[in-house]
Amino acid sequence: MSAEPILSVSGLSVRFSKPRPLAHQLLGHPRQEVRALNGIDLAVARGETLGIVGESGCGKSTLARCLAGLVTPTEGEIRFRGERLADLRGKDRRAYNRRVQLIFQDPYSSLNPRMTVGDMLSEALTVHRMRSGSGVDERIGELFELVRLPQDARDKYPHEFSGGQRQRIAIARALAVEPECLIADELVSALDVSVQAQVVNLMLDLQDRLGLTVLFVAHDLRLVRHVSHRVAVIYLGSVVEIGPSETVFSAPRHPYSQALLAAAPTLEVKEGRKTPALSGELPSPLAIPPGCPFHIRCPYAAERCRREKPALLPHGGGLAACHFAEEIAAGTQPVRKAEPQPA
Amino acid sequence: MTTLDRIAPARPNRLSGFAARALKRPAFLAGFAILGASLLLALFPAAIAPYDPLAFDMTAIQQGPSLAHPFGTDGFGRDVLSRVIWAYRVDMQMAFFATVFAMLIGLTTGALVGFYGGIADAIFGRVVDAVITFPFLVLVIAIVAVLGPGLVNMYVAITAVNWVYYARLTRAEIMAQKAQDYAAAARVLGYSDARIIFRHLLPNAISPVIVYWMTDMALAILLGSSLGYLGLGAQPPAAEWGVLIAEGRNFIMTAWWISLMPGIAIVVTGLGFSLLGDSLADLLRPKGR
Amino acid sequence: MLDRHIDAAARPAVLEIRNLTTSFGPQERPLVAVDGLSLSLKAGEIHGLVGESGSGKSITLRSILGLIQPRGRVGGEILWKGRNLAALSERELGAIRGKEIAMIFQEPMTSLNPLLPVGLQITENLAAHTGLARAEREREAVALLDRVGIPGARARLADFPHEFSGGMRQRVMIAIALASRPQLLLADEPTTALDVTIQDQILRLLQSLAAEFGMSVILVTHDMGVVAACCDRVSVMYGGRLCESGPTADVIAAPRHPYTRGLLHSIPRGVAPRTPLYSIPGVPPGLGERPPGCAFAPRCPNALDVCRDEKPVPSVSAGGRGLACHNPEPGPTEETR
Numbered sequence: 001m002s003a004e005p006i007l008s009v010s011g012l013s014v015r016f017s018k019p020r021p022l023a024h025q026l027l028g029h030p031r032q033e034v035r036a037l038n039g040i041d042l043a044v045a046r047g048e049t050l051g052i053v054g055e056s057g058c059g060k061s062t063l064a065r066c067l068a069g070l071v072t073p074t075e076g077e078i079r080f081r082g083e084r085l086a087d088l089r090g091k092d093r094r095a096y097n098r099r100v101q102l103i104f105q106d107p108y109s110s111l112n113p114r115m116t117v118g119d120m121l122s123e124a125l126t127v128h129r130m131r132s133g134s135g136v137d138e139r140i141g142e143l144f145e146l147v148r149l150p151q152d153a154r155d156k157y158p159h160e161f162s163g164g165q166r167q168r169i170a171i172a173r174a175l176a177v178e179p180e181c182l183i184a185d186e187l188v189s190a191l192d193v194s195v196q197a198q199v200v201n202l203m204l205d206l207q208d209r210l211g212l213t214v215l216f217v218a219h220d221l222r223l224v225r226h227v228s229h230r231v232a233v234i235y236l237g238s239v240v241e242i243g244p245s246e247t248v249f250s251a252p253r254h255p256y257s258q259a260l261l262a263a264a265p266t267l268e269v270k271e272g273r274k275t276p277a278l279s280g281e282l283p284s285p286l287a288i289p290p291g292c293p294f295h296i297r298c299p300y301a302a303e304r305c306r307r308e309k310p311a312l313l314p315h316g317g318g319l320a321a322c323h324f325a326e327e328i329a330a331g332t333q334p335v336r337k338a339e340p341q342p343a
Numbered sequence: 344m345t346t347l348d349r350i351a352p353a354r355p356n357r358l359s360g361f362a363a364r365a366l367k368r369p370a371f372l373a374g375f376a377i378l379g380a381s382l383l384l385a386l387f388p389a390a391i392a393p394y395d396p397l398a399f400d401m402t403a404i405q406q407g408p409s410l411a412h413p414f415g416t417d418g419f420g421r422d423v424l425s426r427v428i429w430a431y432r433v434d435m436q437m438a439f440f441a442t443v444f445a446m447l448i449g450l451t452t453g454a455l456v457g458f459y460g461g462i463a464d465a466i467f468g469r470v471v472d473a474v475i476t477f478p479f480l481v482l483v484i485a486i487v488a489v490l491g492p493g494l495v496n497m498y499v500a501i502t503a504v505n506w507v508y509y510a511r512l513t514r515a516e517i518m519a520q521k522a523q524d525y526a527a528a529a530r531v532l533g534y535s536d537a538r539i540i541f542r543h544l545l546p547n548a549i550s551p552v553i554v555y556w557m558t559d560m561a562l563a564i565l566l567g568s569s570l571g572y573l574g575l576g577a578q579p580p581a582a583e584w585g586v587l588i589a590e591g592r593n594f595i596m597t598a599w600w601i602s603l604m605p606g607i608a609i610v611v612t613g614l615g616f617s618l619l620g621d622s623l624a625d626l627l628r629p630k631g632r
Numbered sequence: 633m634l635d636r637h638i639d640a641a642a643r644p645a646v647l648e649i650r651n652l653t654t655s656f657g658p659q660e661r662p663l664v665a666v667d668g669l670s671l672s673l674k675a676g677e678i679h680g681l682v683g684e685s686g687s688g689k690s691i692t693l694r695s696i697l698g699l700i701q702p703r704g705r706v707g708g709e710i711l712w713k714g715r716n717l718a719a720l721s722e723r724e725l726g727a728i729r730g731k732e733i734a735m736i737f738q739e740p741m742t743s744l745n746p747l748l749p750v751g752l753q754i755t756e757n758l759a760a761h762t763g764l765a766r767a768e769r770e771r772e773a774v775a776l777l778d779r780v781g782i783p784g785a786r787a788r789l790a791d792f793p794h795e796f797s798g799g800m801r802q803r804v805m806i807a808i809a810l811a812s813r814p815q816l817l818l819a820d821e822p823t824t825a826l827d828v829t830i831q832d833q834i835l836r837l838l839q840s841l842a843a844e845f846g847m848s849v850i851l852v853t854h855d856m857g858v859v860a861a862c863c864d865r866v867s868v869m870y871g872g873r874l875c876e877s878g879p880t881a882d883v884i885a886a887p888r889h890p891y892t893r894g895l896l897h898s899i900p901r902g903v904a905p906r907t908p909l910y911s912i913p914g915v916p917p918g919l920g921e922r923p924p925g926c927a928f929a930p931r932c933p934n935a936l937d938v939c940r941d942e943k944p945v946p947s948v949s950a951g952g953r954g955l956a957c958h959n960p961e962p963g964p965t966e967e968t969r
Contacts, residue, residue, distance in 0.1 A: 049906075055827035068531045097533030110524035114546045123542075124532055162915045170528070177532060192684040193854055194891075194931075197898035197911035204906055219828065222857075226900035226909070245905065263832035265857025267901055269881040276833040281797055 005043035006213050007067065007100070007181055011076035012040040013237075014062050018286075034285045036062040038237040038293075039076065041312070044181070049207065049214040051228030051245060053221060053260070057282055059237040060217045061105075064185040067215065068102035069093075080181075098128050101174035105186035107166035111158040117169050118154035124176040143172040147202060164195035168202065175206070181213040189220065200227060221264045225249045230318075233257045236285065236293040238309075243318015253320040253329060256294045292323070300324055300333045364626060371622035377615030384428050385435035394422035396429040396582050405598040415600035417590060423601060427608050429582040434612070437494070437567035437576075437583075438560040441501040446556050448502070449509020454548070456510070457517030458540050467510070474507045480566065484575065492575045501566060505559070512555055516548035523547075550627035557620030561613035568609055584609050646848055647673040647696075647816060651708035652718075654688070654695045656919075663919045665691040665704070667872040670946065670954075675815070678842050678849040680863035680880065682856060682895075684916050688872035689852045693818045696850075697733060698725045712816070731761045734809035738821040740801035744793040750777075750804045751789025754811050761812035776807040780837060799830035806837065810845075817841075817849045823858065835862040856896060860884055865952075868892045871917050871927025874946055878953035888953070888960040891928045926958065934959045 014037040020029065037059045044050045054060045065071040067078060069085065078085040080096055088096050104110035112120065121140045125131045131139045144151055147168040158166055167187065174182060187203065188196040204227060207214055218224050224231060225245055232242040233254065241254040252258045262277035280297040283289060289296055295305035304323050315325040327333035365371045384391060400420030408415045414423035456467045474482070486500035520526060521544060529539045564584070570576035571585025579586050584605040591601025652669045655662035666688040673679050683689040694700045696710055696717060710717040712733070717725065729735075737743045745753060754773040758764055764772060770789075777785035780803040793801055802822055809817060819838065823831035839862050842849050851863060859866045859880055867877040868889065876889040887893040897910035914931040923929055929939040939958050946956040 055829065065527075070527055070530060094533040097531060102528070102531045104524040104528060106524055110528050112525045112529075112543050112547070115543075123534075127532070127534055127538070164915060173528070173532070192916060193856075194684060194895060194898060194912040195915060197909040198913075201908045201911055204908065221828070222900050226903070226905055228905075259829060263829040265828070265831070265855060265861050267856060267860045267884055267896065267899060269860050269884060276829070276836045278829040279833070281799055281830065282827070 004045070005079075006046045006081060007215075008043035008079045009063075009067070009076060010041050010079075012042075012063070012066065012073050012078065013037050013075040014059070014066060014071060015074045032286055035288055036237055036285060037066070037073070038288065040234075040237070040239055042232060042239065042242070044213055044215060046180075046213055047207075047211050048230065049216055049228045051224035051231040052215060052217045052234060053219065053224050053231060054234035055219065055260075055282055057285060058234045059285075060234050061185055062237075063234070064102060064183045064215065064217045067183055068100060069097055070102070094128075098177045099179050100181045100183065101177065101179040102183045102185060103167075103170050103174055103187055106190050107163055107170050108158075108190070110170050111166055111173075113158055116155050116157055117149075117172075120169070120173055121176050124173055128177050130177060139176070143176055146175060146206065147172045162195070163191045164199055167191060167199050171199075171202065171206070175210070179212070181215070182207075183215040183217065185217045186219070187216070188223070189218065196223075203227070221249070221261065222266070233260065236283065236288055238293055238321065239312060239319075240294065240322070241318060241320040242312065243316070243320075247317035251316055251329075253315040253318070253325045254294075254322045255298050255300055255328060257320075259297075292321070299335050300328055301336060302333075361626065365622070368622045368626070370618045371626070374615050374618030374620075374622060377611060378619060381431055381435055381612050381615060384431040386432075388429045388432055392422075392425035392428040394425040396421060396426040397580055398422075405594065405601075407598075408600055414604040415598065417598070417601045418594065423587075423604050426582040426587055427584070427605050430584050430587060430605060430608070431612075433494075433577055433581060433583040434564050434567065434609075437497075438563045438612075438616070440498045441563040441567060442505065442556060442559050444498070445502045445505035446509050446552065446559075448506040449511075450513050450545070450549070450552060452506065453510035453513025454517050454540050454545055457514035458521060458536070458544065464514075467514070471507055471511055474504060479504060480569065483566065483570070484573070487570065487575045492578065494577055497567065497570055497576045501563065508559075509552060509555070513548060513552055516551055517544050520544045520547045550624070553627065554620045554624040557616050557623065561616035561620075564609060564612060564616075568605075644674070645672040646675050646713065647850075648711040649692075649696070649709070650711070652692065652695060652710060653707040654691050654700060654704055655707075656700075656704045662705075664922070665872055665919060666695060667922075668708070668946075669867075669869070669872075669874050671867050671874070671877060673816070673848050673850065675848055676842055676846045677865060678839065678851060678863045680859035680866040681850055681852045681869065682854065682859055682866060683869035684854055686871075686916055686918060687869040689869050690820055692869070693735070693820050693850060693852050696818060697729050697735060698722065699735075730757065730809075730814075731812045732814055733816040733818065734812060734814035735818040735820065736802070736805045736809050736822050738824050740798070740805040741793060743805060744801065744808075746793050749790045749792055750796070750808075751791075753804075754789075754808050757808050757811040772811070773807075776810055777804070779841075780804075780807045780810070781833065782807070799826050799834065802826065802830075802834055803837070806834075806841075810841065813845065815847060817847055819849060819851045821852055821854070824853070824855075831858070832861070838862060856884070856899065867954075868895070871922050872919075873927055873943070874954065874956055875928065876953070876955050876957075878951065882951060882953060886961075886963070888955050888963070889928075889957050890932045890934045890959075890961060893961055894931075894933075926956075934961070 016034045016036060018032040018034060020031055040063060052060050052063065062071060066073050080100065085096060118140060121143060122136050125136050125139055140154060141151060144153060149165065149168050149172065158169065161169065184203065188199050191199060200223060206212065216224060216227055228245045230243060231245045231248045232239050233248065233256065235256050241248060241252065241257045248257060249261065252261055259278035278297060283296060291307050292305040292310050295301040298305065302324065310321045310323045312319040312321045324333045398421065400416065403416050403420045405418055406412055406416045412422050412424065414427060416422055456464045482504050483500045486503055487496055490496040490499060526539060526544060529543050567576050568585030568588065571583045572589040577583035577586055587605040588602045591598065595602055649669060649671050652666055653664065654666040655664045657663040669692055671679065681689045681692060691700060695706050698717065706718045708718060751773055754776060755769040758769045758772055773789060774785045777788065782788055782800060782803050796804060823834050826834065835858065838849055841847060853859060863880050865878065866880045866883050868875045868891065870891045876883060876887065876892045883892065884896060887896055894910065894912040898912065900909055912931050917923065917927060923940065925940040925942050926944050929935045932939065936959050944956040944958050946954055948954045
């Protein structure tokens with residue numbers, strides 16, 4: 001893995017303002033903002049798989065869409081091989097779109113129902129002039145082979161395929177434009193359990209063969225652990241921990257990562273564990289608490305956590321954003337008493 | 344290593360599939376038959392109509408339906424059947440020309456404002472509000488009154504109001520399709536806006552518009568006949584169903600066939616469009632979701 | 633509150649399903665969604681029913697309460713406290729539904745009435761199934777919301793379903809279901825729409841309620857992890873039929889049906905990172921395309937000729953393990969790759 005990042009983001013924030021009724025605008029009510037991302041810093045090296053985990057609403061899908069150029073960040077910048085995405089125009093911008101491809105979660109809505117699979121692929125190939133003339137047909141054949149779809153898929157429509165096959169079609173379409181970076185947003189979570197492994201294996205194989213850089217956004221921690229070199233844990237639009245996959249999963253330093261891992265279903269039959277790993281719910285992204293975003297649910301929270309947002313600092317083998325990461329690891333941070341949750 | 348998914352057997356070709364499904368629907372068949380016949384009548388009235396629609400026959404004035412004149416004759420002894428048949432030419436033309444431009448303009452405008460939104464969409468919203476506050480017929484009559492009566496002016500007047508309805512429908516459909524992931528996927532692939540709108544979104548958004556167009560052609564015939572009846576559309580002595588009904592209105596008690604026969608033609612043709620529209624709505628729905 | 637902690641093994645079965653068959657469509661060419669399923673459930677037991685989409689797990693659950701008629705037909709026996717639910721009339725079932733047997737669904741937003749405050753929806757159920765007076769009902773509603781872990785329960789009685797988050801809505805659903813003190817709770821993927829930390833909370837809640845009220849639960853899920861986290865026993869379904877059943881720990885430690893084994897092995901666990909995962913080839917069969925023999929035969933690595941022609945007959949072995957397979961994996965002592 002080279003140290004030079006292929007894709008990096010710094011200080012990335014995305015805020016969506018909620019539509020206000022005209023009356024509220026006239027009365028001068030402040031606009032309500034959903035803060036989907038709050039200052040994300042990340043870098044992905046060429047050929048690396050970076051796993052991104054977090055609960056729904058944490059902003060991981062927004063991050064994926066930002067990187068794919070579907071959402072314009074409110075603040076911060078995205079750099080691809082050192083060039084700022086915001087500066088790219090026209091031809092360069094289209095080249096970025098070609099190089100960074102997004103694969104969507106739902107293979108039922110990500111394929112145009114009125115186009116045959118062959119049309120979809122030849123469109124992608126011709127628009128970006130990847131091939132011309134008979135080269136297009138040849139390349140479609142290669143792509144089918146690459147994602148292990150039967151050659152007769154060419155003249156069929158998406159509805160004639162199962163979920164797993166559709167996800168292969170989506171992968172083939174993304175690969176048609178020969179991207180360098182693949183963003184997989186919940187690649188397999190819409191698929192049947194027995195089909196998920198097929199698609200994950202395909203992605204691992206393709207990554208090795210084509211030298212792809214992959215951002216693997218998912219909520220299934222077991223899968224993320226399996227496929228990722230490094231993992232970033234996101235909570236309420238901020239990275240709370242990032243580090244090598246094995247380090248984060250075997251010795252998480254941030255209390256949220258710890259709780260997430262404890263709550264994730266494993267195949268260990270847990271006798272007698274009666275208390276949940278984490279109490280309370282994700283606060284609304286409309287009202288992100290000051291200080292550490294996790295302090296409301298954190299069993300170790302102290303006064304400082306309510307005031308001061310912790311920075312991502314080296315702890316253990318990675319980075320964690322927790323004031324008391326060392327104390328928690330050493331077991332010296334007091335656990336606060338369970339208190340009733342705010343309604 | 345992943346293993347090859349078992350291959351589903353190849354399905355029969357798509358177009359024949361559409362035809363096969365269409366032929367199983369009585370509603371589609373009925374609508375298709377009615378409109379096919381109407382089209383024949385409109386194209387070759389001279390070959391089909393038994394008499395000259397304008398020829399007076401003072402020996403056979405206001406005769407009831409008989410073998411010689413199945414639909415009877417009117418106040419000048421003209422054969423009502425022949426006049427109804429000749430009127431197909433005018434009325435089918437009306438159905439088409441009064442709607443097709445409205446549809447094309449509406450489709451394009453609706454697709455653009457639906458896709459881009461923003462200020463254009465806000466302005467469009469106000470235009471829609473302004474147009475739909477007036478009853479359709481009143482607005483059309485007002486425009487015809489300004490332009491003067493006649494078929495072409497009637498087309499202009501109807502199109503000027505009607506495109507708004509197509510645009511509104513298209514806009515809503517485009518916005519729904521735009522929210523789908525395949526539209527986002529097309530953007531991620533770096534496709535141009537024009538390609539996304541016309542190649543990806545519109546084919547998925549167009550079926551309700553086509554269905555509405557079918558029903559709207561029926562409405563256009565009704566509207567055109569109403570205007571003809573009021574003397575604002577086709578001008579006598581041209582044969583047009585509305586004009587024919589108007590001609591018979593004074594004799595409705597004594598010679599009911601003069602008004603009733605063209606009325607039946609309107610009903611049957613309208614039914615044909617509706618049946619076709621309804622069955623198309625089912626047939627055009629994409630499968631598998 | 634009741635506290636009936638008796639030794640699990642000694643408890644009698646409260647629900648006994650024998651050879652349940654649920655089919656749809658024309659009599660002469662029926663689509664069989666559930667094909668000869670048997671399971672038994674003891675008081676206070678949480679039974680996981682695992683399968684993929686189209687495996688018949690949700691139809692099984694709905695068949696118990698007669699929720700698939702009149703379009704579907706139910707055969708076999710569903711013995712609930714000595715009565716065969718499959719043979720009861722709609723009116724008789726109505727008296728059991730929501731009272732003795734309650735059900736919760738995957739998406740609570742669609743099963744809660746969006747126009748009524750949740751307090752009313754709970755007291756409604758209390759009024760229908762208990763003899764409590766109005767004031768007592770109110771108090772009980774607060775107690776129930778409190779019990780399922782909704783903070784500030786009294787203040788939230790007047791709130792509408794959309795004012796609750798997904799996890800809280802599922803708690804409200806459970807509170808409504810609990811109002812009638814059901815002895816059996818049917819839970820259809822209750823946590824699939826929820827995040828892991830919330831899922832964990834709901835599963836713990838179900839566990840503690842089962843223990844506290846002696847309530848039995850059938851938990852339908854597609855996730856073996858959920859089963860491992862909270863179920864006492866598990867039944868694995870594929871293509872409308874039962875593959876394997878038994879105590880959760882035993883089945884997970886030593887699956888004997890090749891499908892169960894494939895399902896467990898495709899979950900990354902103790903394998904080197906980024907190596908290919910075990911994967912079952914092919915896709916699950918649709919309702920109309922079930923093979924004549926074992927439903928899993930076309931995808932099964934162990935398939936013999938007999939598997940393609942003959943449906944395996946379920947058998948029960950020592951330790952309460954059920955199995956329907958012509959050529960199962962070796963017994964618990966052997967290594968399973």
